[in-house]
Every structure is written in C-alpha cells, then in structure tokens.
Amino acid sequence: xxxxxxxxxxxxxxxxxxxxxxxxxxxxxxxxxxxxxxxxxxxxxxxxxxxxxxxxxxxxxxxxxxxxxxxxxxxxxxxxxxxxxxxxxxxxxxxxxxxxxxxxxxxxxxxxxxxxxxxxxxxxxxxxxxxxxxxxxxxxxxxxxxxxxxxxxxxxxxxxxxxxxxxxxxxxxxxxxxxxxxxxxxxxxxxxxxxxxxxxxxxxxxxxxxxxxxxxxxxxxxxxxxxxxxxxxxxxxxxxxxxxxxxxxxxxxxxxxxxxxxxxxxxxxxxxxxxxxxxxxxxxxxxxxxxxxxxx
Numbered sequence: 249x250x251x252x253x254x255x256x257x258x259x260x261x262x263x264x265x266x267x268x269x270x271x272x273x274x275x276x277x278x279x280x281x282x283x284x285x286x287x288x289x290x291x292x293x294x295x296x297x298x299x300x301x302x303x304x305x306x307x308x309x310x311x312x313x314x315x316x317x318x319x320x321x322x323x324x325x326x327x328x329x330x331x332x333x334x335x336x337x338x339x340x341x342x343x344x345x346x347x348x349x350x351x352x353x354x355x356x357x358x359x360x361x362x363x364x365x366x367x368x369x370x371x372x373x374x375x376x377x378x379x380x381x382x383x384x385x386x387x388x389x390x391x392x393x394x395x396x397x398x399x400x401x402x403x404x405x406x407x408x409x410x411x412x413x414x415x416x417x418x419x420x421x422x423x424x425x426x427x428x429x430x431x432x433x434x435x436x437x438x439x440x441x442x443x444x445x446x447x448x449x450x451x452x453x454x455x456x457x458x459x460x461x462x463x464x465x466x467x468x469x470x471x472x473x474x475x476x477x478x479x480x481x482x483x484x485x486x487x488x489x490x491x492x493x494x495x496x497x498x499x500x501x502x503x504x505x506x507x508x509x510x511x512x513x514x515x516x517x518x519x520x521x522x523x524x525x526x527x528x529x530x531x532x533x534x535x536x537x538x539x540x541x542x543x544x
Contacts, residue, residue: 293317293513300508316509320517324510326497329486333517336494340474340521342405343490347412348469354413355420355465356458360450362421363428364436374425380418385478388415396483403485411483412473419472420465427461428454463532471522491518 288305293316295309303310322332362374392411393402401407431454439449480490495518499511526533 289512289516293320293509293516295509297505297507297509316507316513317517319507319510320498320514324498324514325501326494327501333491333494333498333514335487336489336491337517339405339488340491343408343412344470344473344521347409347416347473348466350409351413351416351420351469352462352465354417355422356424356455356462357450358417358421359424359426359428360454362425364431364433364449364454365446374421377418377421380415381422385415389478389482393483402483403488405484405488407483408479408488408490411479412469412476415479416469416472419468423461423465423468424458427458431457460532460535463529467525467529467533470525474522494518 284306291307291309292300292305294312294314295303296311296313296315299310320332321334323330324332326332326336358377362370392414396402396407396410399410401410435453436449439453444452474490475492476490477492477496480493481496484490484493495514498514
C-alpha cells in the first residue's frame with residue numbers, strides 16, 4: 249500500500265511539473281509575441297536611416313544613436329510646424345493632470361453620496377451615470393462642440409479638460425460607489441451621532457480608506473485621457489493639440505525620405521507616461537479594482 253501511494257505521489261509530481269513547464273513555455277511565447285513590436289520600435293529608434301534601409305527590422309543596432317529621439321522631441325515636423333513633440337507633450341500634461349484630479353474628486357464625492365447617503369432616486373441616478381459609461385465617443389462630439397462654444401472654451405486646453413472630466417465622471421463614480429458600498433454604514437451612523445458633518449465624514453473616514461480605488465481611478469483616467477485622439481483632434485486648435493494628435497501628424501507628414509526611426513522614437517515618447525504609470529502603480533490596479541467587490 250505504501251509503495252502504491254509513493255508511486256502515485258511521484259506520478260502526480262511529474263504531471264504537475266510537466267504542466268507547469270508547458271504553461272511557462274506558452275506564457276513565454278505569448279510574452280515574446282506581445283513584446284516584439286516594442287522591441288522593434290526601440291531598436292529602430294536607435295538606428296540611423298542608412299542602417300534601417302540596409303538591415304532587418306529585428307536586427308540590433310550596429311551603432312546606437314539618439315539623433316532620432318532628439319529630432320522627435322524638438323524638430324520633427326507636425327505639418328507646417330517643425331517643433332517636435334515637446335510643446336504637444338506639455339499640452340497633454342496640462343490636460344491630463346487637472347482632468348484626472350477633478351474627475352477623481354467628483355467621482356469620489358458621487359460614490360460617497362450614492363453609497364452612504366441614500367435618497368429617493370439614488371439608484372436611478374446611478375443607473376443613468378452608469379449608462380454614460382457605454383456612450384461611444386462619436387455620439388457626444390456634436391453636443392459637446394455646441395456646449396464648448398456656448399461657454400467659450402472651444403479650441404482650448406481648458407475645454408479639453410472639461411470634456412474629459414464630463415466623460416470620465418461615469419467611470420469614476422462607478423469605481424468609488426462600488427468601493428464605498430463595502431464600507432460599513434455603521435461608521436457613518438456613529439460619526440453622525442458624534443456631530444460630524446457631511447464633508448467631515450468624507451475627509452476623515454472615507455478618503456483615508458480610499459487609496460486602493462484612488463490608484464485604480466488615477467491609472468484608468470490618466471490612460472484614457474493621455475491616449476485619447478478623437479477628442480483631441482475634434483476640440484483643439486494648432487497650439488492646444490495633445491501629443492497623440494501631434495504623433496499622428498508626424499507619422500503622416502512626409503518632407504522627403506520617410507524617417508522611420510523618428511516615427512518610432514516619437515511613438516515611444518508619446519507612450520512613456522502611461523508605461524511609467526503602469527510600471528510604478530500597475531500592481532495596485534487589480535488589487536484596488538477587486539477590493540470593493542468582496543463584502544466583509
């Protein structure tokens with residue numbers, strides 16, 4: 249009997265080892281396949297034009313040069329202007345930072361009210377805000393353009409901030425409402441008995457508990473706003489365009505020989521902020537996203 253059990257355990261161990269090995273091999277293949285475009289972008293951006301024309305896309309650069317990065321940042325042509333990505337990059341910073349902060353704060357307040365301060369019609373309001381998450385970008389273009397014209401924000405960075413805040417409120421409210429539902433209502437009742445006001449409860453109790461969902465919301469909103477192209481190209485002018493619009497103009501503008509190394513460098517520069525956000529705070533994303541789904 250002991251020999252049979254020992255043989256069974258050995259066979260199970262071998263099977264588990266084989267399954268894990270197959271799983272790791274498959275994951276490695278998928279990772280290589282997924283990262284190959286990034287590898288090609290990085291290596292191409294570090295090559296000269298002559299090396300690109302005479303070599304292969306997947307070849308490592310024979311001589312590393314950052315000339316393409318300098319051109320993409322400061323002198324690449326985005327149409328009739330040849331200022332590189334620099335001014336448009338800072339336009340995106342001026343757009344994304346306040347839009348993320350404002351939409352996150354409004355979403356936190358909305359989620360706090362809808363989860364802890366029940367009133368007649370609260371579920372209907374939440375359902376309508378949730379419906380706003382599924383409205384395609386294209387549907388709101390004409391109404392939003394009309395609104396921006398009426399409030400005199402058309403073609404400005406402030407107008408783009410307004411657009412992204414309005415469009416992002418549905419998502420941020422959803423995140424915070426689902427997170428705050430898991431916080432016991434007894435905390436609010438006890439605070440009310442102690443004389444705490446609406447904002448006092450929010451600032452002293454809910455905000456300190458909100459770090460996981462704040463990280464989720466910031467990552468989500470920053471990624472959506474930074475990578476947006478449609479709103480940027482629809483509601484901006486020449487001096488207020490975000491980096492995604494400038495990147496499109498660089499790639500589609502040709503003033504002679506096509507500079508693929510500059511295009512690749514520009515694409516990496518435009519994507520760097522979102523990559524850094526995910527590298528720094530990505531491990532908190534799933535943790536915070538699922539934190540409010542488990543009721544204690």
